[in-house]
Amino acid sequence: MSQNATSLQQRRLIVVMGPAGAGKSAVGSAVARLLGVRFIEGDEFHPPENIAKIRAGMGLTNEERRPWIRSIGEAVRALDDPVAVLACSALNWKIRAMMKEEIPADLRFFLLDVPEAELRRRLATRQGHFAGPALLQSQLAAMDRAEEARRVDGTRPVAAIAREIAALAEA
Template sequence: MEQIDFPKIYVVMGVSGSGKSTVGKALAAHLGLPFFDGDDFHPPENVAKMAAGNPLDDTDREGWLRRLNQLAVEHLPKGAVIACSALKESYRGLLEAGLEGRVEWVVLLGSYELIHKRMAARSGHYMPPALLKSQFEALEVPAYGIHLDIGLPLEEMMETLLKKKGPEKPGPK
């Protein structure tokens, strides 16, 4: 990865089960930055809704995304890594408000089948595999950022991530 002249906020994004926490923790450890899992910041109502098998809507997500933005702003002086689905461009806009040019997007991509299999194998998470379809339907894959194939071993994904900077996000129009 190129020399950083100022701290950045790295947002590791993708659908549930894509490995955001795993990649985010590895990146944070390598860069010596704090790691925050966006799932830990959902209000109890959101967790209950997802646990009941109901997908979140834009209204449900707004307060959560604003809280993650606040977290990012608070950590801007030293940098941080945040795992967050950030499925839609409008969500990414809320997440990076006031941080323009300081966010590096890490986009985790994989097939529905692979991610569904991973979700079915994990235990103790409130997000049921049945909601994965709604996440794929909502996902707007950005052209910018560093895109990683989650079918690769973590070591290969980290190697790619650490040596490559993704295309820049277009500026405001």
Template structure:
């Protein structure tokens, strides 16, 4: 296992409830680092998307194959010596354990924001399969990452570039290779 305090991770998982800005922040972070960006939404089977689009929250049984597909992608990225930033809700610790599965080269970035701010963002966005009505189920499922998971916790009530700068400042400086 890598020493998380001193080694640059292979994969950053930008996590939080729907509407927290995972895709926006992860994509901007990947761009700054010069890493590949992946959105976990793209790993959902069609049945999951249809269920959420109809306003029904996913069950754990719905999520396990999706999480395993993302974990397999993380393993592939690391095995190839590549880097990626993945936007993924990863709401429960058990989900994060599937994704990270003891790897020291995967780091969580938790986007922390209050329900009112996130609800306003969800109401304003268009063309997304997750309806605002499922926000309560997202917060109900959320298990905030604990210190032993070594998350980078960032507040989302700031501009995207400020959030990305905050995340970058918490990564190992000597190994950072940012693209401007």
């Protein structure tokens, strides 16, 4: 096995997941700061047609998710770092399976658990993001129980959630 292939297999990616409004970006970037590693914002990798659809409040199909997840995989492949943090909704097992195919890293999933009413409240007040409250229903419908993910209480302050995930990820 080449050195490069070995390092790809050994790379660990902490995936902060959950529906829109769960706090993936806020918590994920805080986890990365705590660990001193790079933060990858999954939403930056959508092709323009996905952004237009999400902006219109429509959920994506898995076919539409594939190029997005593939671009995230390319960004991860380009990293030299042994550990990084990714914010990505990863709503159900089909999407997580796609992630495992496309992203060359050991994926560790952390699901931010936030009740629907709080998600709705956050999305109604969030500024400067293409996903609004109209997307929430399709997000919740697409979500599964994510048995493979470690669930964390996402209703606490960002710093407390980030400390918990950082500690779990290092254990």
